[in-house]
Amino acid sequence: MTAMAGDASREKKSAPAGGADVTFTFPASGPEEETVRRALLQAVDHLLARQHAEGWWKGVFRTDVSYDAHDLFLRHSLGVLDERVAQASGRWIRSQQSADGSWPLAFDGPGHLGTTVQAYVALRLAGDSPDAEHMLRCAAWVREQGGVEASQLTARVWLAMFGWWSRDRLPMVPAGIIALPGWAPLNIYAFSAVMLVALVALGIINEHRPVRPPPFGIDELLAVSDASVRAPTSAPAGGREGALRRLNAVAHAWHRRVPRPVRKAAANACARRLVEHQEADGSWGACTPMTTWVILALHLHGYSPEHPVLKAGWKYPEECAAWPEEDVRALQTVHSPVWDTCLSITALLDAGLAADHPAVVKAADWLLTRPTDRPGDRAVRRPGLAPGGCSFQFHNQNHPDNDDTCEAVLALRRVVHPERTRVDDAVDRAVRWCLGMQSGNGGWAAFDADNTSALPGRLPFFGFGEFCAEPPTADVTAHAVEMLSACGTERHAATRRAVRRLLDRQEADGAWYGRWGVNHLYGTGCVVPALVAAGVPHDHTAVRRAVAWLTSVQNGDGGWGEDWQAYVAPAHRGRGPSTPSQTAWALLALLAAGERESAAVRSGVHWPADRQTDRGTWWEPQFTGTLVPGAVAAHYGYYGHLFPLMALGRYVQRTGHGSDAASGPAPT
Structure with missing residues (x-):
């Protein structure tokens, strides 16, 4: 079985020597951190070179x-x-x-x-x-x-x-x-x-x-x-x-x-x-x-x-x-430009790229054209809710989703844009839309609200079981919590209800289930930064249990991996060959939990730093994304690049999560 040539290639080519627009807030602690910084600068150059002229990024998405x-x-x-x-x-x-x-x-x-x-x-x-x-x-x-x-x-x-x-x-x-x-x-x-x-x-x-x-x-x-x-x-x-x-x-x-x-x-x-x-x-x-x-x-x-x-x-x-x-x-199953562009902006800013850099301003300009302007199918359950959400693809007016909308807000708020009012208006609409899409149990699903009936999954229409409906999930809820916290609304009743739900959904071993990524590494990598952004302290029992679980499943090579079979076989939870994206998810959680100086993080950041290709990226043929758990796996062409860049950036910049660097006023 071969990987697509358009994926992050193993071919060794010289990366452009650049990174002049990246600023490091702190001096390097020693030669090992210098190695991480060099990898980060190469990764920034690699990503900047792949931005489309219109401002977006898009990896190859396949199943x-x-x-x-x-x-x-x-x-x-x-x-x-x-x-x-x-x-x-x-x-x-x-x-x-x-x-x-x-x-x-x-x-x-x-x-x-x-x-x-x-x-x-x-x-x-x-x-x-x-x-x-x-x-x-x-x-x-x-x-x-x-x-x-x-x-x-x-x-x-x-x-x-x-x-x-x-x-x-x-x-x-x-x-x-x-x-x-x-x-x-x-x-x-x-x-x-x-x-x-x-x-x-x-x-x-x-x-x-x-x-x-x-x-x-x-x-x-x-x-x-x-x-x-x-x-x-x-x-x-x-x-x-x-x-x-x-x-x-x-x-x-x-x-x-x-x-x-x-x-x-x-x-x-x-x-x-x-x-x-x-x-x-x-x-x-x-x-x-x-x-x-x-x-x-x-x-x-x-x-x-x-x-x-x-x-x-x-x-x-x-x-x-x-x-x-x-x-x-x-x-390709879908195009993923909105998702990839949001994550690209966040990764570049995490790395220390200037918030007014032309690349991120151009990307923000493109994102500002993406919010939907029609009610879409979700109007059935939220008939009075004004449009404002973003979708995953170039064109999808009928199905904006909470995940992309939250990531768009997190990215846009950090860009120093010459038309700040335009950005703030889009952020306000997006936040109000997401608040209106919260389900009654306090969580968020990707596309719908309060779509929790078990009946569709009991009928053999598709063979996807419970995933025929769309109940809230920990990963999407976490992104909503992180977004609301970045906007200064961590004390908002909606945010507190969501935090309580996340705490209630933690599994016995300390992990969280990942609906849209494989699997417990993704869920835990989403939830821990969100909880900390919302004010949950590092010494909270839930955070400590998550740290203990992540540390327990770290591979001997310093990385993390979780096999797709984790959706159907519990023995695969947190277990599998180390991959760039899954290693990054674990690091993002550990960094948010205040574990920067731990042995797990020190060995973890060197896993991607030591395995970067000469082109400045990482080779990841594994499918670490999910469309239907246990039934449809997904390979995001940029996952193996963007998440390691985020993790290395937060490590060298001493930030626990992207919300640490959020800018702009809170929405009204």
Whole structure:
């Protein structure tokens, strides 16, 4: 399995000699700290050289190869799969195969059956022979795991569209769900923002029940007879799985009895909603997987390829296609410019770059154009809340999120901008928006407020369990607390409620769970700086327990790492090969806790300082980001650079957290 060439490369090249605009507040304590400072200056130069002319930064964001496969599946289903895209995508998918024949969710992880089945079919579409050595290894691995019969739901949805799986054995997502009112237990807004888009699209797809068989079969992936796979099976006599199967059988039978005009009206309503929620870049949710489902749904519903909606929609996956080599095509799941730019500003200022440096002022100017100006889907639960939040991507007016908004405020407040009033107005709007998005339990989720129903996760619509809804999480709540504290509102009732929730959510070993990063190292790295910024003292029991846990899981080489499997296997908590980003998260927590002079921090800061490439960055092929815990891992191209730069900066500048250096007045 290989990493994308556009990631932080191991290639050794000379970094520019610069860093003249970085100021160190204190003299170096000795030769060891001088080494850390040299690494920091190289990292600053590396990052400054990669700023876009418009002011933003953006790393390559990718997940496993299943979404590359979906892109080929869509093109086949619509009859537009051309040889160049198929061959180039096939080369990328093939390059990510593990030695045992499978494909993992994360770099060097164990094989994942659903991803492997989809990768295999995609390679068949790309022209690979089932008799090729890599395909034989894959087929044997799939059969050993139970065959397509045992694969995850998403794989089976596509297999049904190719005529290889009975639709009666798939969950029924009726288009009529769109008509359920907001107070109904199972309405579309009971699902998370990302799942909602797919839910509406699947309502249309299930109405049309498309089948477009490829010119080959997949008998070699079957652990049971082909007839058994195609035919519905009876539900088990008891248990939750049996109850769900019986409920699904009832839903299928009911759906067939609904008058066709009623079903058509529901599908029309789904299509209208999708069209109304298309973003300026042509996408849905600024996300390639969701856009794939919607393009398929609207095509099935009668939209021609020349319709402006579909023509715009097709542009988005093309814009998300990275070509690490001339004949290799890898699909990025999303673009991450807002997130990467916020973190870049913070990292540069942590390092000691002047707060009025042209690079950070230009980045701030770009960020000031990012706040959303429409209510978006969250208006269902917060109808009176004025817009003001930021989203993750270039264009995503429908789904601003608390995480990006908080990081934008933390970054903007520290920039010495010539138009201070403009910055303060944006910060005020963002803070008010975030305060309005606090859930009743005191926490914050990424995209929604009070979206805590357990019902969506109990139904087999997506196979993502509890993550079909969006309850508050410790990491997002921590960023909100840190932001509010930086704004001088650490005594605000909302902040105190959030602090209490964070303290209550600490786990028995002293760590916090990380929803959007892997995993307890991320959660703990987010929470400890936030608590200290909010006034929790270094000697507080929660802080001491966190320090003890971080120290206990430090690797012998001085770094920290946590395997993606920590989401499903407790033995992996805080355990794994050291990585740049995860080492930095641990250091950020320890520095905030007042542990700068500890042995753990001294050895920890030298882990990245000693492993920096001559280009001034770090090599991190591991997936340390998360979209769906245990199901969809993410690789942020800049994580392996930005977080080490933050940690080294706070170490040499003697700051515990970014809020120490916040500037500007508190919001009104």
